[in-house]
Amino acid sequence: MIDKEITLPPAITGCFEIVSDVFEDETKIFTAQPKLGYEVFPLRIRLKPIKIFDEPVNFKPLLPDLSFITNKKQWSGHIRGQAMRTIPEEDYELIMKAAETPRG
Template identity: 60%
Template sequence: MAIWIASGNRENWEVVKTHNIWGVPKRSKSLHTRVKVGDTILMYTRSEVRGKDVLPSAIMGEFKVTEIYEDVRLLFTAPPQMGDEVFPYRFRLKPVKIFKEPVELKPLIPELGFVTNKTMWSGHFRQAMREIPEEDYRKIIEAGK
């Protein structure tokens, strides 16, 4: 089974927690055929400024894919540059672990093998989802304990 990091904003993280569903945009249709039932998805949220607070980039939780389907009903919030995107390629999820304290990603970057550019590391998290090696998955999970 594959391990994926899914990248989103905190609004869509709330959708994942509430509905146990993740969606990817039309341009990421190939993921819909590559992701399989039983795969693991780590939910990543980008850094955001909320008032005077800066919320760091972090892994929020771990899920297993239980179903793969398409749905065009509006559920997710698209960033302004994505217009009316509805993220139609969806994955029903089963929570494995929601981290009590999100796993801040920046301190882990030097240890993660899939992050090849340690200086401009955020570029590795700009796509809807990316597959990661099991060794990196273990490092992230261990940091969440």
């Protein structure tokens, strides 16, 4: 269990394929930060796991080589509010290679 006060470093935990259209569901499945109140994040999609990484891949070391991140200094703007996105094939290959590289 992770302490609710700890902010984890940005990481990639797996690769998924979207297998449904967007749908709405009001069932609360996430714990929102207190400042968001009773937010349920109702817009959902169904995902098919392609690969769940044994260890998360640290995101920051990949930044210089990820082509979809065009502003390397303010990189979070490229993914904030869009945690799931289609990325170029070369970025996918880079991430998958990083996931296969021993870390620790």
